Amino acid sequence: MSPTILQILLLGLIQGAAELLPVSSSAHVIVAEKLMKLDPSSPEMTFLLVMLHTGTMFAVVAYFWPAWKKSFFSSKAQFADAAIKIASATVCTVVIYAVLRLLIEKVVLGGQKAEIEQLFSSLPLIAGALFTAGVLILWSAFTAKKDTGSEEVPLPAACWIGFIQGVCIPFRGLSRSGSTISIGLLKGMGRRQAEAFSFALGVVITPGAIAQELHRFLKAQTGTSSPVHLGHLIQPQIVGMIGSFVAGWLALRWLSRWLENGCWHYFGYYCVGAAAVIFVLGLNNF
Numbered sequence: 001m002s003p004t005i006l007q008i009l010l011l012g013l014i015q016g017a018a019e020l021l022p023v024s025s026s027a028h029v030i031v032a033e034k035l036m037k038l039d040p041s042s043p044e045m046t047f048l049l050v051m052l053h054t055g056t057m058f059a060v061v062a063y064f065w066p067a068w069k070k071s072f073f074s075s076k077a078q079f080a081d082a083a084i085k086i087a088s089a090t091v092c093t094v095v096i097y098a099v100l101r102l103l104i105e106k107v108v109l110g111g112q113k114a115e116i117e118q119l120f121s122s123l124p125l126i127a128g129a130l131f132t133a134g135v136l137i138l139w140s141a142f143t144a145k146k147d148t149g150s151e152e153v154p155l156p157a158a159c160w161i162g163f164i165q166g167v168c169i170p171f172r173g174l175s176r177s178g179s180t181i182s183i184g185l186l187k188g189m190g191r192r193q194a195e196a197f198s199f200a201l202g203v204v205i206t207p208g209a210i211a212q213e214l215h216r217f218l219k220a221q222t223g224t225s226s227p228v229h230l231g232h233l234i235q236p237q238i239v240g241m242i243g244s245f246v247a248g249w250l251a252l253r254w255l256s257r258w259l260e261n262g263c264w265h266y267f268g269y270y271c272v273g274a275a276a277v278i279f280v281l282g283l284n285n286f
Contacts (some may be wrong), residue, residue, distance in 0.1 A: 012243030022178025055244030089162030096166030123282030127171030133269030141265035
């Protein structure tokens, strides 16, 4: 069943808000898709999710560009230092994700045709990942330094952020922003710098995720009796991208305000509570 324009717009608003808040967009979007009787693991829907991620990526760039210019582009030396740390973190992300993907597809799922996207519709697994994200947020909120922290991004901290980002990618429900910002705080980074660096890494990996899901979609179309034309598929999803951009930009303003005002732990409580609800839904074969 293909989503309607209204469903796509609604999913865009949900994804945009939840993606940039540390509450896991995937968990919320997948539950919403199930309520709409859509299949979250289908190539069409996973590609839609990536298109919505594209909208939030543009929201991140628009929102953080002033901070990035100050932190990463104010001088050649600063740019070189930031490039090394972002590249190192990205390498950590790619390596850990590749290892986890191989282990999950070949060992956990078993079979040469198994794909990690098969886990997208498992609500108990999503609930466990969301619970883990909530605990990590609470841990960082109550144990990290209460002052502003360092405005620098130490290379070890950058690598840790990249590592946890790689862990988040295959596990829907394990909030990327919540986990990476929490690790930054636990490693002594300032709140603003942890937030800016986390989302800079998110922007770097998004084009790769888009290319991967586009390849998966085109591969699924091969040999089908009535393949979906990519142009016809993208046109309605532009509506979702616009919705995710607007919702994402507003969500970033909310996140920054709460992070700077010491309200970070509230996101952790929400994740733990939402995980309980999703787990119950999974037990009832929702």
